[in-house]
Amino acid sequence: MTTTTQGDAEARERVLEAADRLFYAKSAHAVGMDELRAEAGVSLKKLYSLFDGKEALVEEVLRRREEAITAATMKYVLRASTPEDQILAVFDWMADSSGTTDFRGCAFINSYAELGPSSERVTAVVRHQKSGVRGAIAAMVAATGRPEWVADSIFLLFEGAMTNTAITVSSEPARQAQVAARFLLEKTA
Amino acid sequence: MTTTTQGDAEARERVLEAADRLFYAKSAHAVGMDELRAEAGVSLKKLYSLFDGKEALVEEVLRRREEAITAATMKYVLRASTPEDQILAVFDWMADSSGTTDFRGCAFINSYAELGPSSERVTAVVRHQKSGVRGAIAAMVAATGRPEWVADSIFLLFEGAMTNTAITVSSEPARQAQVAARFLLEKTA
DNA sequence: TACAGTAGAGAACGAGCGTTCTCCACGGCA
DNA sequence: TGCCGTGGAGAACGCTCGTTCTCTACTGTA
Numbered sequence: 257m258t259t260t261t262q263g264d265a266e267a268r269e270r271v272l273e274a275a276d277r278l279f280y281a282k283s284a285h286a287v288g289m290d291e292l293r294a295e296a297g298v299s300l301k302k303l304y305s306l307f308d309g310k311e312a313l314v315e316e317v318l319r320r321r322e323e324a325i326t327a328a329t330m331k332y333v334l335r336a337s338t339p340e341d342q343i344l345a346v347f348d349w350m351a352d353s354s355g356t357t358d359f360r361g362c363a364f365i366n367s368y369a370e371l372g373p374s375s376e377r378v379t380a381v382v383r384h385q386k387s388g389v390r391g392a393i394a395a396m397v398a399a400t401g402r403p404e405w406v407a408d409s410i411f412l413l414f415e416g417a418m419t420n421t422a423i424t425v426s427s428e429p430a431r432q433a434q435v436a437a438r439f440l441l442e443k444t445a
Numbered sequence: 446m447t448t449t450t451q452g453d454a455e456a457r458e459r460v461l462e463a464a465d466r467l468f469y470a471k472s473a474h475a476v477g478m479d480e481l482r483a484e485a486g487v488s489l490k491k492l493y494s495l496f497d498g499k500e501a502l503v504e505e506v507l508r509r510r511e512e513a514i515t516a517a518t519m520k521y522v523l524r525a526s527t528p529e530d531q532i533l534a535v536f537d538w539m540a541d542s543s544g545t546t547d548f549r550g551c552a553f554i555n556s557y558a559e560l561g562p563s564s565e566r567v568t569a570v571v572r573h574q575k576s577g578v579r580g581a582i583a584a585m586v587a588a589t590g591r592p593e594w595v596a597d598s599i600f601l602l603f604e605g606a607m608t609n610t611a612i613t614v615s616s617e618p619a620r621q622a623q624v625a626a627r628f629l630l631e632k633t634a
Numbered sequence: 635t636a637c638a639g640t641a642g643a644g645a646a647c648g649a650g651c652g653t654t655c656t657c658c659a660c661g662g663c664a
Numbered sequence: 665t666g667c668c669g670t671g672g673a674g675a676a677c678g679c680t681c682g683t684t685c686t687c688t689a690c691t692g693t694a
Contacts, residue, residue, distance in 0.1 A: 283561040285474060289682060290644095299642045300683085310682065361558070365608050369550070369558035372472040379612075386612055409625035412618060413598070415605030419554050423568075423575055429601060436598035440625070443632045478652060479674095488672045489653085499652065 268306050271296040275317045276324075280363050283370050284314050314367070315381055321363050322385045326392070328353075339400045340441050343393065343410065347434035350417060351427040361422030362415070389414070402444050410437045457495050460485040464506045465513075469552050472559050473503050503556070504570055510552050511574045515581070517542075528589045529630050532582065532599065536623035539606060540616040550611030551604065578603070591633050599626045 274295040278287045289310060293300050307313045332345040332352075353359055360366065364382045371378055390411045397407035417433035463484040467476045478499060482489050496502045521534040521541075542548055549555065553571045560567055579600045586596035606622035 281561070282563070283559055285559075285681095286561055286563060288680075300644080301642065301685095304683070305641095360561070361554075362608075365550075365554070365612070366558035368608075368612055369555035370472055370474075372470070372475055372549070374471070374475060383612055386609070405621065405624055408618075408621040409602070409628075412605030412609065412622050412625065413601050415608055416601030416603065417605075419551075419557075419604055419608060420575070420601065423554070423557055423572055429597075432594065432597040433601050435594055436601065436629070439598075439632070440628070443628070474651090477650075489674075490655095490671065493653070494671095 264306065267296070267298050267302055271298060271303060271306060271313075272317060272320060275313055276321055279314065279317055280321075280360060280366075281358050283366060284310075285370060311375060311377065315378055318364060318367060318378070318381050318385065322388060326388075333396075339396060343396045343400075343441065344434055344438055346393070346414065347417070347430050347437065350414075350421060351430035351434075354421045354425075354427040354430055357425075359422060359425075362418040365415075365419060400441070402441070406440055406444050409440055413437055453491075453495065456485070456487050456491055460487060460492060460495060460502075461506060461509055464502055465510055468503065468506055469510075469549060469555075470547050472555060473499075474559060500564060500566065504567055507553060507556060507567070507570050507574065511577060515577075522585075528585060532585045532589075532630065533623055533627055535582070535603065536606070536619050536626065539603075539610060540619035540623075543610045543614075543616040543619055546614075548611060548614075551607040554604075554608060589630075591630070595629055595633050598629055602626055 271292070275287075275292055278292060278295060289300065289303065293303050296303070298306075307316070329346050329349045332349040333342045336342040336345045364385050367378060368382045373379070390407075393411050393414065394404065394407040397410065398404070413433040413436050417429040420429035421427065460481070464476075464481055467481060467484060478492065479489065482492050485492070487495075496505070518535050518538045521538040522531045525531040525534045553574050556567060557571045562568070579596075582600050582603065583593065583596040586599065587593070602622040602625050606618040609618035610616065
């Protein structure tokens, strides 16, 4: 029946939203399915009818998070006028995001770290997302006509700033990374 | 009695060595105290007589790991002749370390990621170690007379390369970071 | 009103964890 | 030889987790 399918979609959305928030804030293994059930306002039965299990849920949360992050950064990127400023805008996004007290770094790196080599499926997702971010930066850098190693460098600055922003609980690393990226772009102009 | 204290010191060493290896390879929460006991060849009773519990053990492992990493990188750093090459040598260490199949990135970031905000004690240790690495790089850069933002940039490249080396399972990120660091040093000479 | 099927609440289950406790074998001393 | 205390092996405990199962209440239909 179409009505139940409609309700399922809504419940699914609520679960994924709650899972994304809780997994990111406390790390996935620290969030129980029952806590998740309560937060999403759904029954345990429905939870397991919507998803194959916790690992599948983690996988889907990571997949959706890439979309959300891409959308969020795009708002900053598209605001910039020059291609160079577009590249630098991703660090503005990071600096602003770190202002929220629950910023805990890169969700993909965190997932990789907490899972260890135990789940090849999730590791594959993490790898894929990372290459996506890298590809986005590479495309923007390529559009400015600069060599690929510049893109690689900016990507590494991005990664380093993500983890350090989380650990230091400040937007300073994001700003430092932006300074370095700007320098790279200027000297390779 | 001094003899038992002597034996305790040896057992303690074995436990810490095994814990460091297992925690790093599989993440701390995935290693049970019994697995650790077996690996270290020690009884559960002695394990708990030597350490106050798992969290205290994690703390001490992280503290010791900093010493070990510092020593390992120093071997590379001291081999270099110029101050600039000394800075770049840390990326040689990283590239070589990533050759071992069990390289899993920065142990401190991994600990931060898997623990979440649950243990402020361990987070404090992580923060301290990170500022140590950063300080070491800052000192080397300062010795060359370059401004502090260059040190910040190289530190972020270091961090980004550590995580990406682990995720991509290759030494490429370490090399890319070295290229970027060399560029920074040349252009700020 | 009687009934079938669905979905929610939450008990139940088996596994794994950190930690403690019990039991027993062994070695130094009278 | 008999005793005592130390330490090892591992059973036990209490807890939490992911997952499944049971029971009950409800809703739409004849």
